[in-house]
Amino acid sequence: MQTKPLLEIKHLKKYYNIDQGWFKPNISVKAVDDVTFQVYKGETFGLVGESGCGKSTTGRTILRLNEPTSGDIRFEGQDISQLPYPEMRKLRRKMQMVFQDPYASLNPKKTIRQILTEPLRVHGLYTPEERVQKALEILEIVGLSKYHLDRYPHEFSGGQRQRIGIARAVILRPELIIADEPVSALDLSIQSQVINLLLNLQKEFNLTYVFISHDLGVVQHITDRVGVMYLGKIIELANTEDLFAAPKHPYTKALISAVPVSHPSEKKERIILTGDVPSPVNPPAGCPFHPRCPEAMDKCRSEKPPVVQLDNNHTVLCHLLA
Amino acid sequence: MLDFVLKRTLQMVLVTFLALTAIFFLVRLAGDPTALFLPPDAPKSQLEEFRHALGFDRPVYVQYTDFVWNAIKGDFGESLSTRQDALSMVLARVPATFQLAFSALGLSLLIAIPIGILSAYKRNSIFDRIGVAFTVVGQAVPGFWLGLILIYIFAASLHLLPSGGGGSIMHMILPTVTLASYSVARFARFTRSTTLDILSKDYIRTAKASGVSVTRILFRYTLKNSLIPVITLVALDLGALLGGAVIIETVFSWPGIGRLMLESLLRRDFSVVMAGVFFVAVIYSVLNFIADLLYALVNPQIRY
Numbered sequence: 001m002q003t004k005p006l007l008e009i010k011h012l013k014k015y016y017n018i019d020q021g022w023f024k025p026n027i028s029v030k031a032v033d034d035v036t037f038q039v040y041k042g043e044t045f046g047l048v049g050e051s052g053c054g055k056s057t058t059g060r061t062i063l064r065l066n067e068p069t070s071g072d073i074r075f076e077g078q079d080i081s082q083l084p085y086p087e088m089r090k091l092r093r094k095m096q097m098v099f100q101d102p103y104a105s106l107n108p109k110k111t112i113r114q115i116l117t118e119p120l121r122v123h124g125l126y127t128p129e130e131r132v133q134k135a136l137e138i139l140e141i142v143g144l145s146k147y148h149l150d151r152y153p154h155e156f157s158g159g160q161r162q163r164i165g166i167a168r169a170v171i172l173r174p175e176l177i178i179a180d181e182p183v184s185a186l187d188l189s190i191q192s193q194v195i196n197l198l199l200n201l202q203k204e205f206n207l208t209y210v211f212i213s214h215d216l217g218v219v220q221h222i223t224d225r226v227g228v229m230y231l232g233k234i235i236e237l238a239n240t241e242d243l244f245a246a247p248k249h250p251y252t253k254a255l256i257s258a259v260p261v262s263h264p265s266e267k268k269e270r271i272i273l274t275g276d277v278p279s280p281v282n283p284p285a286g287c288p289f290h291p292r293c294p295e296a297m298d299k300c301r302s303e304k305p306p307v308v309q310l311d312n313n314h315t316v317l318c319h320l321l322a
Numbered sequence: 323m324l325d326f327v328l329k330r331t332l333q334m335v336l337v338t339f340l341a342l343t344a345i346f347f348l349v350r351l352a353g354d355p356t357a358l359f360l361p362p363d364a365p366k367s368q369l370e371e372f373r374h375a376l377g378f379d380r381p382v383y384v385q386y387t388d389f390v391w392n393a394i395k396g397d398f399g400e401s402l403s404t405r406q407d408a409l410s411m412v413l414a415r416v417p418a419t420f421q422l423a424f425s426a427l428g429l430s431l432l433i434a435i436p437i438g439i440l441s442a443y444k445r446n447s448i449f450d451r452i453g454v455a456f457t458v459v460g461q462a463v464p465g466f467w468l469g470l471i472l473i474y475i476f477a478a479s480l481h482l483l484p485s486g487g488g489g490s491i492m493h494m495i496l497p498t499v500t501l502a503s504y505s506v507a508r509f510a511r512f513t514r515s516t517t518l519d520i521l522s523k524d525y526i527r528t529a530k531a532s533g534v535s536v537t538r539i540l541f542r543y544t545l546k547n548s549l550i551p552v553i554t555l556v557a558l559d560l561g562a563l564l565g566g567a568v569i570i571e572t573v574f575s576w577p578g579i580g581r582l583m584l585e586s587l588l589r590r591d592f593s594v595v596m597a598g599v600f601f602v603a604v605i606y607s608v609l610n611f612i613a614d615l616l617y618a619l620v621n622p623q624i625r626y
Contacts, residue, residue, distance in 0.1 A: 065527055092533035104524035108623055109546050119532040152622045168532070 046223035355590030438513025460507030557613035
């Protein structure tokens with residue numbers, strides 16, 4: 001792995017203000033609360049966590065589909081968090097996104113030909129004939145054929161649509177692709193096909209992925225490094241192998257213990273968390289995880305946990321390891 | 323597709339037939355028209371003779387079957403007052419009504435769609451607030467009142483425009499503006515809400531992620547998608563306009579179908595009323611049919 005990161009996120013925050021009406025104070029939801037991580041060229045970085053922990057918001061904020069509240073987003077060394085709109089538009093060529101819901105994320109009024117040539121067209125690449133040629137090439141690569149070109153999205157199955165969504169992102173030959181739960185809307189049998197497609201594309205085009213998912217099995221299979229998110233924060237970040245072999249944070253331990261075993265005779269201790277994820281409007285004081293943590297101490301209730309640096313670039317946000 | 327056209331044509335025939343039947347009986351509730359056409363001191367025998375000549379002395383169901391039979395042949399009878407063919411009287415007014423209807427529609431779409439799209443894009447901004455306030459006022463103000471006020475200002479006080487009648491472009495301005503003001507409000511509000519809906523869709527986010535520009539997103543992506551509900555509204559409004567904007571045409575003495583029908587109704591000139599209703603019913607059904615075909619054109623998910 002290279003030392004220079006392709007993408008560098010520092011203290012990224014995204015708060016949403018909720019207007020409660022004229023007479024109540026505004027409150028804010030801390031969807032992403034001080035997130036820091038790096039993604040190196042050619043690797044697959046996983047972001048995992050429960051629903052509502054802020055992983056999708058992080059992904060979208062990196063691409064400035066949501067405006068960040070504060071923090072740095074460095075892409076190839078350039079801070080893009082404040083980049084003006086026209087420059088950001090040009091940069092989108094290098095950073096693309098694959099969305100979660102292949103049913104909603106394709107424009108129902110456009111044919112596949114239009115959907116695939118549109119990105120090239122808005123960036124002023126190639127002549128119209130060449131664009132169609134590129135669209136055909138990419139269709140072939142994602143496993144669809146020429147005769148699909150003039151169909152509309154509703155004529156395809158979920159897996160095929162996600163292939164189109166991926167083709168749309170890859171046709172610009174980006175450096176970075178943020179895949180926001182790209183397979184969670186698909187049947188299990190289709191999931192593996194789409195994941196294999198993503199892996200093949202990565203090899204072929206030397207892509208870097210930020211892979212957002214709640215499916216630990218998938219994450220273990222395809223990522224190089226993983227960040228575990230809880231209530232808007234990355235509470236543990238490590239190489240995938242290390243994280244799954246020896247999770248340090250109590251939350252990560254509980255998550256990993258919930259991955260189904262692949263063989264019935266395999267025995268596994270299941271850590272069951274009680275309670276729900278607290279509301280991000282009013283997160284618990286101290287460590288956000290303390291109300292559900294089986295190992296919580298007094299300190300956890302009042303003091304914010306420190307960032308603990310372990311071997312092998314393994315970082316944990318926890319008092320237990322301090 | 324052929325199935326659909328056939329089915330809709332049959333439906334249109336049925337709708338027209340039902341409309342004519344309803345109006346036939348309704349106008350007869352208003353009473354016998356013959357007395358209106360004779361001097362008040364005409365002797366009873368003359369009245370009877372006149373009624374017999376026009377067929378009003380026959381039982382209503384006989385009059386009805388007779389009417390239906392003739393209507394199928396395209397014959398709505400003669401006007402009771404002018405003795406001209408009723409349907410040709412209506413058709414003679416068509417150009418004036420169409421002129422007014424299409425210019426009002428064009429004007430309102432030209433104003434309403436940009437306002438709707440921009441206030442959706444800049445929602446809750448000053449522009450949006452003013453736009454919404456403006457459209458609420460537009461919808462709340464009755465057309466005849468606005469018409470009279472416009473006549474007062476531009477015709478009576480400023481002497482800039484004629485107060486009524488037809489013939490030149492100048493004559494068209496006031497009625498067009500009056501008619502459009504109501505539609506503008508409706509179209510703008512509708513465009514705003516559908517655009518808001520579309521803007522929150524995932525595929526708009528996809529387009530943004532590809533680097534598609536804001537203008538292109540608004541006018542190429544959103545417009546086509548938000549057009550469908552607007553088409554319905556336009557078809558309904560245009561139907562009303564083409565059927566003759568009765569009140570506005572009367573206020574501005576515009577020589578269109580609406581005024582003709584109102585006058586005929588007051589004179590109990592039954593044949594002209596029936597011919598007018600026939601025309602309006604056909605126009606309405608045809609427009610709705612066209613709207614349905616347009617849906618399929620803008621939305622590939624709809625197939626017939």
